[in-house]
Amino acid sequence: MSAAVSRRQVLRRTLPALGLIILGVLTGGCSTAPVVVGDEPEEPVFSADRLIRPDVQQFDEMDDPFMAFNKTMYRFNYRVDKYVLLPLVIGYYKVTPSFFRAGVHNFFTNFFNIRTIYNSLLQGSGRKTLHTTGRFAVNTTIGLLGLFDPATPMGIPQHREDFGQTLGKWGVGAGPYLVLPLLGPSSVRDGIGTGVDWYVTTQIRDAILDPDRTMQIIWSLLYAIDTRAHVKFLYYGTGSPFEYSLVRTLYTEKRRLDIEK
Template sequence: MLFPALLLAALATGGCSTAPVVVEGDEPEPPVFSASRVLRPDVEQFGDMDDPFAPFNKTMYRFNYRVDKYVLLPLVIGYYKVTPRFLRAGVHNFFVNFRNITTFFNSVLQFSGRKSAQTAGRFAVNSTIGLAGLFDPATAMGIPQHDEDFGQTLGKWGIGAGPYLVLPLLGPSSVRDGVGLGVDWYVSNWAREALLDPNDWWKRVWTFLYVIDTRAHVRFLYYGTGSPFEYRLVRELYTTKRRLDIEK
């Protein structure tokens, strides 16, 4: 629902879109990821999964749906209506570049010299030539983008995911990934304070833009899969995606 890239982005198998699609009523909304393209919506295809918190998780899933529908999506629609595309692109590039800090941190902890060097290179290029990350010359230079988080780091260290967990406002997760999210938040917040020394006003602007930009680039819409088993389908997609992230 806040959908940090760590969580709901894991549900998006397509690329990010910088422009909304037109839906009923000609209201722009974020692109929708149809999970039915991956799994048949009319067949329950899910094996046993570790979900002892299912009653809580399903309650949070419905709560997050309402927050998404009545708060986040209207904000995203308004943001797209009043903000020029070039400015939205700059905001998105800025946050993607800033996330390189946590990716670098986790790449080092994963003992990946290649990813660490490439991520440091991207951050250096985009933070200088790219004007604080508003532009992305690193991609044009062929420097690949990586996305590592502490949940993946724990997984690479051999720590199991633990039970599936739907976090209030944050969406699909697990016990391990929830811990990882807290560590990544701490590192990101420390970096923001150290590099930018933002005042309270700037922090509020940062948080607002981060939430809106992140939600706008997540190709997922609650109850948009067409499946009567959406809760389990999303759980399966999230769990599978995280496993693949760790194995890569």
């Protein structure tokens, strides 16, 4: 029996159980934050959208020709976050033990090392490629398919690279600022990079695991919940009346530093 077949069998046996956990998350999360259909979420009195006109550039005159669309998406993402994602995260923490959550996070972190590996290769960074390949090999084998992270105590560095950074390394400009539905702050360049990374990693996942539709849904739900659980940002929680502009500035600067490093 090949290693690939063995991995598929393990995941096929595990994912139905994860599906039951997700069901518990859905019921637990809904019970903690009930939402009446038709309710409009209340925004803070001093939200950026109430103080800043969409046609006015703020702070440092950043390239934001899609501001009206971006602010609409920002409010949409706020509502999805408040009424869907955060209740799911709350339910997830209620029905799962900490070791399970750590294993899920380690698994996804290890799998998406693949994204860093191919982007490091495309960027011509041998150091990052070797480090990340080493982490992936150690955590996939000794760490039982990535459920554990022995690479960190072994001192193997962690890198995070994506195709948006790769395009930046190749000299492609960021282009206008863009707020993506569900995904949040981005740019035209990074939006293209996100699409490329999603396609490549999905193809690799399907080639390795051969998941059916149910497995794909469970994978996507767990990944979304785990990702949101590890993002500390809270919409309208910055204390600034100019939050949209502040987030735009911080994101743009962070991406510039990511590409320069």
